[in-house]
Amino acid sequence: MRFRKMPAIAAIVLLPGVAQAIGFGVNLNPAVRVEVADKGNGIYEVSTRGTTAPVAYWCGIGDYAIRTLRTKATQRIYITRAYEKQTRTVQFSLTPPEGVDTTPGYSVTVKRVGENLSAGSAQTYCYDNFLDFGF
Incomplete structure (x- = not known):
């Protein structure tokens, strides 16, 4: 019985360090950068x-x-330049763009200036499986 306890304790102690070293959730698909x-x-x-996928930009x-x-996690992040197909880029800012409606929508998008989420x-x-599907 004592033989079984030692590997279990070692796994519990080492698992957080291994998870951090591997980077669980940060990049679920190595083809996505x-x-x-x-x-x-x-x-x-x-x-x-x-x-x-919009979730990759967010x-x-x-x-x-x-x-x-x-x-802070509560800091709002705003789109200041929407998705551009030619460059595959989106520009963000921590301050809202002037003269634009910043009321959050119900869908996750990178195609509307003023769209925002908390950090x-x-x-x-980053921990979502959508990155695996390549939308």
Whole structure:
């Protein structure tokens, strides 16, 4: 019985470290790459490779805002330039664009300037299986 307890205890102790090293949820599909570039003046450009799913863009900016910019999870992130098919990019800002309706919609989109999510909500898409489907 003691022989069974030791591997179980070791697994419980080591599992969080292994999960962090592997990066569970951050990139479920190795063919999907998300890059964020600081364009200055509080504008961040997100580009993707392997998918054009809106959740990939929101995942990228949400994760970047929380991990790199150290924003709170409640910080709103706004689209300042909608999805451009030619460059496969979307631009975001932590401040709302002027003169645009920022009332959140009911669908996840990157095609409307002013659309916004909290940084925490955006980051949760990094753990979503939608990135596997390649929408």
